[in-house]
Amino acid sequence: MTDRAAPDDNSGATAPRRLSTRETAERLGVKPETVYAYVSRGQLSSTRVPGGRGSTFDAAEVDALARRTSRREPPPAPGDLVFRTGVTLIENDRYYFRGVDATELAREYAYEEVAEWLWTGELHPGVRFTAPDEALAAARVAVDALPAHSSPTDRLRVAVIAAASADPFRFDLSRETVLAGARSLVPTLVGALPPAAGGTGERSEEPEGREAGLARQLWSKLTARPADEPFVTALDGALALLIDHDLAASTLAARVAASAHAHPYAVVSAGLGVLEGPLHGAASGLAHRMLAEVLERGSAVPVVADHLRAGRRVPGLGHRLYRTGDPRAQALFALLARVPQAAGALAAAHDVIATTARHVPLPANVDLALAVLSVSSGMAAEAGETVFAVSRTAGWIAHALEEYEERPLRMRPSGQYCGPRPPQPLPAADGLSRRSAP
Incomplete structure (x- = not known):
């Protein structure tokens, strides 16, 4: 050549x-x-x-x-931590994956296809992720050993650790090895989850199970209702929309782990640890409970009034990165509008938006749209958090791939000490030092 x-x-x-x-x-x-x-x-x-x-x-x-x-780039403002990234751009009330409108990607392509685009910049139509038998078996044993009251995020964290233990190549940070591990990790997480309460009680091994698209596999872990095609399409869209959102708190944690050259499973564990915080991953559950109450009481007015009276913000509304509305919510609402069974919950969500606008105009964010999906499909309140965690795993991997190419351990901020100035006397218990006590 x-x-x-x-x-x-x-x-x-x-x-x-x-x-x-x-x-x-x-x-x-x-x-x-x-x-x-x-x-x-x-x-x-x-x-x-x-x-x-x-x-x-x-x-x-x-x-x-x-x-x-x-070219020499201007230094960041003092106190700012800035990352060069080619994964996601948020600009002018839109967001883009590698320069392509993310909502259009989610509308046209399945979650696995969007994940591949995020990782490689290449489109692989019809791609399917498959969990390796050994990793899946280890993850299921570990998850099944947890107490029955364990949260979905507990189960996902344990599944990640078990999958890591089954992968002897996890410390190989070469690009192709990391990608191969990512393609197997995401379906392993889904496959390790138990069926939804009221379901068959068994994990499917038929083609409709492990060989199906990831959204269809996840469906039976979230609800006992039969997989309805418009609903599964909406779930697939939610997964694709949530893959990444620039440097959210969990993504920052994932990049810090990757900067230390932690293997991809540890990177995902770091992201999951932050995601479980009530200020990050739990928002969709709050919106679910509020929306269910609106449907029960027949109007958003008393529910919104109760939140305002108690000094609580109305969940599922507003986003500091968007002025005119979260594009992820708009895209997911459009998908749910095609699902007849979602009409009641969708109307309730619009009622919440209109009622709150009498006090302060706040457009919906993706947590309210996730709540419409979970409430209308008979999912538990925590289902949105599960969808978020499974989806965002691909985003954390995309950022890890970038971070592995950077100078390692570059994120080392200095602490501003505000404690007592030395020298201070040695602390002692009951006036005696430990060594002098009889």
Whole structure:
């Protein structure tokens, strides 16, 4: 193979010069692995060599990237922690995955396809994730050993640890190994969850189970109702919409773990640990309970009034990153509008929005849309948190892939000590030191 294309006999023109991976890395002054990281971030395009294993790159595009990356960027404002990322952009009340409108991706493609796009910058139509038998068996044993009252996030955290123990390659942080682990981890988490209360009581091993799309697999873990196609489509859309949202608290924790070169399972564990906080992952459960109360009482007025009287914010409304409304909520509402069984909960949500607007106009956020999905499909209040955690696992992996390419341990802030100034006397119990006591 030559790097320079032959002239076109018909036009006399010369095709754009193509560079090999090695030449591209040399021109950019990076490792070959970093070249593919640029591709996955959408900063560089590649073309597979026909019949070969390598890729070629447009020389002009490589030179343009070299000029951009060589520019000195302005330092962040004092006290700010800024990350370069090519995963998600939030701008002008929209959000984008690698430059593509995320709501359009979720409308057109399944969760697994969007996850692949987020990880690689390439679309793989019809891709399905499959859990390895050994990892799935280990995760199920660990999850089944938990107390019955354990939360879904408890089960997911334990499943991650069990899956990690079954993967001897977890410490290999090469890109392809991390991607292979990610494709198996997400379905392992879903497969380890027990069926929803009132369901069959057994985990399906039929094609409708493990070989089905991830949304259909997750459905039976969230509700005992039969899988209805419009509902499953809405669940799939919710999974795709929630994959990433820039540097949310759980994603920051995941990147800190990745900066220490923790393996991907540990990165996901870090994200899950933060997600369980009441200020991050539990919001959809609060919205679920509020929406169920609105349906029970027949109006949002008394429910909203009770929240305001108690000094509580109305859950599921407002988002500090969007002025005119959370695009994730708008997209999920549109999917739920096609589900006849969701009409009552959807009307209740709009009632909450209109009632609250009399006090202060706050558009819906994705937690209220998740609540419509969970309430109308007979799911538990915690179902939204489960959907969020399973979906966001792919986003944490995408950020880990970026962070593995950065200088390790770069996130080391300094503490501002505010305790007593030394020297202080040695503390003693009851006036005696431990060593002098009889």
